[in-house]
Amino acid sequence: MLLSALWCLLVLFLQPLISYHLPCCLIVFSLLTPFAGGLAGMGVCRAPKSDITGLYREGNIVIGGVFPVHVYRVYQQLSYRSPPPTELISICLLSFVPLTFQWLQTLLLAVQEISASPYLLPNITLGVHLFDSCASPGRALEGISWLLSGGASTPIPNYHWRSSMSSLVGVVGDSSSASSLAMARLLGLYRYPQISYFSTSSLLSDRTQFPSFFRTVPSDIFQSKGLAQLVSYFGWTWIGMMGEDTDYGQEGIRTTTTEILRSGACVAFTGYILTSRPDRNAPYLSRVIIESNVSVIVVFSSGSNFVPVVEELLKHNVTGKTWVASESWSTSALVSKEKYWRVLKGTIGFALHSGHISGLKQFMNSLDPKKTPDDIFLKEFWEVNFRCKWQIQEVGWTNSTNVCTGQESNGPLFTDGIQRVTYSVYIAVYALAWALHGILMSRQRACLQIHKTHHLKLPLPLQVMDSMRTVHFEAEDGRNVYFDPNGNLPAVYDIVNWQMDPAGNIHHVKVGNYDGSTEDENTFSVNTSSIQWNTEGSQVPLSFCSRSCPIGFRKAAILGKPICCFQCVPCPSGEISNQTDSVDCFRCPWDQWPNNQKDQCILKPVEFLSCDDPVGVTLITSSVISSIIPVALLGLFINFKTTPIVRANNYLLSCVLLVSLSLCFLCSLGFIGYPQPEKCLLRQVAFGMVFALCISCVLAKTITVVIAFKATKPGSKLRKWTGTKVTYLVTGLGVLLQLGICIIWLSTFPSFPENDIQTQPGVIIAHCNEGFPTAFWCMLGYLGLLATISFVLAFLVRRLPDSFNEAKYITFSMLAFLSVWVSFIPAYLSARGKYTDAMEVFAILSSTWALVICIFLPKCFIIIFQPELNNKDSLMGRGKK
Structure with a gap:
């Protein structure tokens, strides 16, 4: 027991050094193996014997192969208190996969063709050593150790139990990225070339960690960009992400999520499938999918790990989701079954670029267990395909069980179809063969140059690895095969859509392609009309968190x-x-x-008081017609200028007043029409001057009336002011003061045309900016001052004899005038746009009409309708007697 304890302590002590000095440590362990064997009888610290079995065929040069012929699907909780059942460690009892068996047979076909070729590796027979990884990274690593150690029961990689195993030059496999990552770390130590036919993880492109890794499929970094572009192409902005918890799934989700976010879409949730126990968190993932409002889910997983999740979704009848598949399961036979169609209907995804292998159909259909008794995988395939049992296998065999004879024939075993992974296996073998061919041919040329006979000397793994980097050949279907500096093939994918035929068979129909090896705009193309979605009418499904915002x-x-x-x-x-x-x-x-x-x-519409506007037409008509009235009255006064009523009202001043009233009506036209610089400059000045003349005349008439009746008193000194000089003086002085205001206004800040875009949104108001608003209000205030003086004076003498009531009429006219313009001020300040000008025109017309009606209408009525009153006696009040 003491020796056993010491041995275990030694193992624990040396374990940390293995990762740094693995080759040397393995030598030490190999020397200590007899010692370990001596302790085996004690039942402690005994290295378990490996029961890895495979297919081995002799040859001058041996190629290794790793294939997941079985899918590891035994899920059992381990207590870690007792050794796990043997079948959980190394025996694949479940799920024989015919498709992966086809991959294995494709390698054998390629080896057979190369060995028979007189051009590629002439006179050299290739051997193979193939084993089943059961889709388990641990088992794949154990198989590689077994392969490197020559098939020993206890694998020791640097010790060859068979001398022929030293002829190993490279390994083809495995399919999953998780297994390939584990294999690449070990094979990279010895520089054995590893060519994977289905591992796409971008981590494997790291030449520092994996110097000897190559693959005949693109890296996931290109697939991630392509899937993000696919999501963006269909306008999906609310995406769910799901992947297995391996390097393949985690790295794929990370890079795809980055690309999706960069395109402006969002990821609603991210879920990981536990590869150790996919059934354990399948209910949780199913619940996340059901509770989320996403319609599109991108999945990075192998088909075997995704199946438990699909089973759980099927149990809860989850339908209507659009699944975007990575190349790992987009064409998987495990998932594309009729029972899962309700869940996975309309799946779209990336698949490896397809190719054609001309001799595969004949090779597969010629398989015969009797001709190749060493092929243990063929025997099991025979049992699965023909539902029989070989008699030598007593497990599960009863009298009712069909016995396999090898003569069964229910039709061809294989029909030609689109080859994807199978094609990748095929060109992987040829790539390794061309690398060997390059090495051997260069040696042969060197020997011929020095006249020596060439004898076969096996190339070193490092030589094969270097030769792989320069391989460039044309495949059977015309495709150029070469590797980039990271060991990847050019990134070319097919876009496939799952469609079901009337017979219930699911087909992976090519609907587009993606070439990630170039930066051209034509790298991505999809024929949307040929896609069958999971929606009625084959409408492109929608997936969004919020509906698109419409224009506006x-x-x-x-x-x-x-x-x-x-x-x-x-x-x-x-x-x-x-x-x-x-x-x-x-x-x-x-x-x-x-x-x-x-x-x-x-x-924007330009708004101004237009001549075509109904308001403008009305005001123009009113102004023109109104301007005729004072002219007509002037004519009437001229005809009756000798009559007492005309002479008593200061005939000359009345004529001037009538002319100014006509001009008041006409000056309103300056406010109608598009604002021009000249119009803006003169319209307010004309208005102010004409009205100043008009009100000054009224004021002069008022003063004349007051003086006339005050001068009738005996000894009045006002007699000398009863002449026309006072009239002209008052009128001239009133106009002159207004002229001064206008000159100051024009010389400082004159009016100018302006487009106002602030007052009324959506409309350009073309108007005249007054420039100096204070001057405008001063001009208007001055008119109000003249009118107020006139009103006050007329009011004081309103009680004159009834027959000579001129002061009473002036009182009413000035009251109306002031009322109009006082009302104009708030209306003008509150009006907007063209109505500002319309308001001022209306005030001009109204105030002018007030003067015409109140001052001249009574006189005209007497002249026309009561001529008998138009005499001196009547005017002096004597006509009433």
Whole structure:
């Protein structure tokens, strides 16, 4: 017992050194093996014997092969208190996979063709040593150790139990990235070339860690970019990610997620399948999928690990999801079964570029267990295919069991179809053969140059590895095969869609392709019309967190949610968005405005008091017609200028007043029409001057009336002011002061045309900017001052004799005038656009009409309708008696 304990302590002590000095440590352990064997009888620390079996065929040069002929699906909780059952360690009792058996047979076909070829490796027979990895990384690593040690019961990689095993030059395999990663670390120590036919993990491109690894499939880094491009192509923005918890799944999810996020989409959840016990977390993953609102799920997993999840989804009747498959399960026979069709209907994904192997059909259909009794895999395939048992296998055999005879024939075993992984196996063997051919041919040429006979000398693994880097040959179907500096083939994928025929068979139909080896725009193409989706009418399924924002809206982030979850906010006033899912709205140019849909900018309408506008036409008509009335009255006064009523009202001043009233009506036309610089400059000045003349005349008439009646008193000093000089003086002085205000206004800040885009959104208001608003209000205030003085004076003398009531009429006219313009001020300040000018025109017309009606209408009525009153006696009040 003491020796056993010492041996175990020695193993524990040396274990950390193995990772750094593995070759030397293995030599030490091999020397200590007899000692270990002596302790075997004690039943402690005994190295377990390996029962790895495989297919071995002699040859001048041996190629190793690793294939998952069986799928490891025995899930049992281990207590770690007692040794696990033997079948859980090394025996694959379940799930013989005919497709992977076909891969193995393809390697044998390639070896057979190369050995018979007079051009490739002439006079050399290739041997093989193949074993089953059971899709388990641990078993694959154990098999490699067994392969390197020559098939010993206790694998020791650097010790060859058979001398012929030293002829091993390389290994083809394994299919899964997890197994290949484990194998590559060990094979890389000895520089044995490893060529995988189905391992796609991007980690394997690291030449520092895996210097001897090559593969006849692209790296996942290209697939990740392609899958993200596929997701973006169909407009899916809310994606679920699922993968196995291996380097393949984790790295695939990481790189694909990065590319998806870069394209603007979001990942709703990420779930990992436990490869040690896929059935353990399958209920959890199923619950995550059911509770999420995603419709599209990208899966990086092998078919065998994905099956338990599909079973759980089938149990809960989860349908309507679109599955995006990585190349590892996109064409897997384990998953593409009729029983899973309800769950996986319409699956789309990437698959390895297909190729054709001309002799495969004949080779597979000529298989015969009697001709190759050493092929243990063929015997099991025979049992699975023909549902019989070989009589030598007593396990499970009863009298009712069909006995295999080898003569069974229910049709051909294989029909030609699209080859993907099978084709990768085929060119992997040829790539290794061409590398060997290059080494041997260079040796032969060297021997001929020095006139020596060439004898076969096996190349070293390091030589084969170097030769692999320069391999470049044309395959049977014309495809160029070569490796990039990272040991990868050019990234070319087929895009496949799962479709079911009427007979219930599922086919992986090619609907597009992806070439990730170039940066051209044509690297990605899909024929969407040939895709069958899981939706009715074969409509492209939708997957989003929030519906797309239509044009005229922008996306607004929701606090605490991914960027794909957003709300749609209408564009603010004056801004547009002309594409769906716009992040920002864009402001229109100053002279444009959004249309009703807010998807384009249109020219703003220009608003001004136009001559074509109904309001403008009305005001123009009123102004012109109104201007005729004072002219007509002037004509009437001229005809009756000798009558007492005309002479009593200061005939000359009345004429000037009538002319100014006509001009008041006409000056309103300056406010109608498009604003021009000249019009803006003169319209307010004309208005102010004409009205100043008009009100000054009224004021002069008022003063004349007051002086006239005050001067009638005896000894009045006002007699000398009763002439026309006072009238002209008052009128001239009133106009002159207004002229001064206008000159100051024009010389400082004159009016100018302006386009106003602030007052009324969506409209350009063409108007005249007054330049110096204070001057305008001063001008208007001055008119109010003249009118107020006139009103006050007229009011004081309102009680004159009834027959000469001129002061009373002036009182009413000034009251109306002031009322109009006082009301005008708030209306003018509150009006917008063209209505500002319309308001001023209306005030001009109204106030002018007030003067015409109140001052001249009574006189005209007497002249026309009561001429008998138009005499001196009546005017002096004597006509009433």
